[in-house]
Amino acid sequence: MTTIRLHNTKTRRREEFVPIDPQNVRLYLCGPTVYDRAHLGNSRNVLVFDVLFRLLHHVYGPDHVTYVRNFTDVEDKINERAAETGRAIGDITAETIGWYHDDMDALGALRPTHEPRATNYIAKMVAMIADLVAKDHAYAADGHVLFAVESYADYGKLSGRSIDDMIAGARVEVAPYKRNPMDFVLWKPSGDGQPGWDSPWGYGRPGWHIECSAMAHELLGESFDIHGGGNDLMFPHHENEIAQSACAHPTGEFARYWIHNEMLQVEGKKMSKSLGNFFTVRDLLDSGIPGEVIRLVMLGTHYGKTMDWTETRRAEADATLRRWYGILHGHGFGRDLVAALKADGKWEPDAEFIGVLANDLNTPGALARLHVLAKGKTPAALAGFAHGMEMLGLVNDWAAIPMFDGGEAGPEVTQAVTARVDALLAERAEARAAKDWSRADAVRDVLNAAGVQVTDVGGQATWVPGPDFDAAKLGDM
Structure with a gap:
């Protein structure tokens, strides 16, 4: 079986991936807050996880992989958009989810196994919050329920921050009802015109972080294999997910491997x-x-x-x-x-x-x-x-291999042209091996003049014809 190795943010090293249950490999990706179109940066972790999803399908079989990517459809940005436009919140979120599917489909991303909407899991969130309160990991104050970060000894471990450092670096105004400046909201009151649900702490709505913990637990269990997202979510979102999940389900691991992509x-x-x-x-x-x-x-x-x-x-x-x-x-x-x-x-x-x-x-x-x-x-x-x-998702339907329309037709690359470029690359490699740098530079100049773009990866030179490709400048063929 193929050995998969992944850089685990949790341990800060590349590790062999060993699933908890090879018959049900489970992964969770933090999905979008649905109030507007996805920008280009939003699509990066979708494509990273799509490739991982496909690789896991290949290694373990498509029937043995469960992939969850949520939709946050209750959040203050959505409320603000509704207030700005006068539209119903449900209309905005339904439209935005449709846009998201259209755009990610166009990028060749496979649909996840489950795409839960936060509003369908409010009861699970309320139950999880109540459990945290009962275990003294959370407390009610001024209509809010907050997680007490000092009750979880490993808070900050994922991002490598101490609570004192986080407090010192905080630039937000600290609410007077917080016991600790780093305590975060699990539940908050809803006013007129804001979405809300009945709870033991009054009419309100969940904080952002509790949503993912509740949905991941419901669909993947106390312990699952991989959790991912952009590195901008590492703190505080993922740190808070770990804290509340570990305290609510102390016998579980929550996520064993954490994958974070860099920004765009x-x-x-x-x-x-x-x-x-x-x-x-x-x-x-x-x-x-x-x-x-x-x-x-x-x-x-x-x-x-x-x-x-x-x-x-x-x-x-x-x-x-x-x-x-x-x-x-x-x-x-x-x-x-x-x-x-x-x-x-x-x-x-x-x-x-x-x-x-x-x-x-x-x-x-x-x-x-x-x-x-x-x-x-x-x-x-x-x-x-x-x-x-x-x-790699570059062909998803063998009945309809893409054919690009419009724009430049693209450079013609005949077998003779391919043979000529390959010969030049071989000559360049031979010159480099002999440390004949003037000869290697001369070959490089020919390739550059012809618009050939060369990439050297692991000692293997590959090439593509660039936008200004001109086969006539390659010399005799």
Whole structure:
């Protein structure tokens, strides 16, 4: 069986993934607060977890993986949007969930096993809060119920912060009813026009953090395998989830592995409306950028590193996919051919591709391996390439392999051109091995002049034709 290794934020090291129950591998991802369109950064952890979901399907079987991603449909931002627009809260959340599904579907993300809405689990939240109060881990004050962080000795362990440091760094006004400035809200009162439910502490609504703990417990149990989200959620959201869940269910582990993805930039700068570089997934899709291109750009950076969306990377991804889809179309890939390959026992993943991907979801390395596999000359030889395209979500339906419309047609890459570039790369490698740097530089200059974009990963050079690719500048072929 394939060994999966993941960087566990909880232990701060890369570990072999060993599920609690191989017959039911369980993972939870914090989903969106549904009041507006998902921006590009929101989609990153969806795509990271989508690749993980697919890898777990491959290793353990699709019937043995349970993936939960929630919708927060009760939250102050939603209330504010309702007040601004005069629309009903239910209408706003239903519309936004529809938008979210449309956008994530366009990026090739598989739907999770469960997509719970917080408002369907209020009774579970109330019961969990009452249990925490009974165990002296929470207290009622001024119509609120707050978790007492000092009652949980390991508070701050996930993010590596002490309570004293967190208090010193806090910039928020401390409510007078809090015993400790770091105590956080489990339940709060609802006023006129705000959504609310009856509870032992009066008419009110849950705090944000309790939602995920209650839904995860109901759908995955006291202990489950993987919890994920952006690293901006590590504190306080994930820290608070752990505290309340561990205190409510002291015999469980809550999540055994924690995966956090880094943030996203645009052209080297933090995405923000003030800089004019803020855009939603829908903005990109409506501008004519295919979802597969967005996905490929995202997967080109390891989830543990800051991802920089640039126009250059978009153009490179577009060129790469035009070439790869052209290969699939050119060799007749479709449902019938894939079915025939499966019948002949030739629909198998490439072992090196799987090994690279299983090493902490190394998507850049997996993409580099696809460049190598794309050189196959027959459908059988290309089976590993096609399987990898499916594994990364770049093909989801073999009856409809994408064909990009509009824009530039993309550079023509004939077999002669491919052979010429491969020969130049081999010559460059030979020159480097001989430490003939002038010869290596000369080859590099030819490749650069022709617009060939070369990536060196693990000693393996791969290439794609760039936006300014000109095969005539490659020399004799």
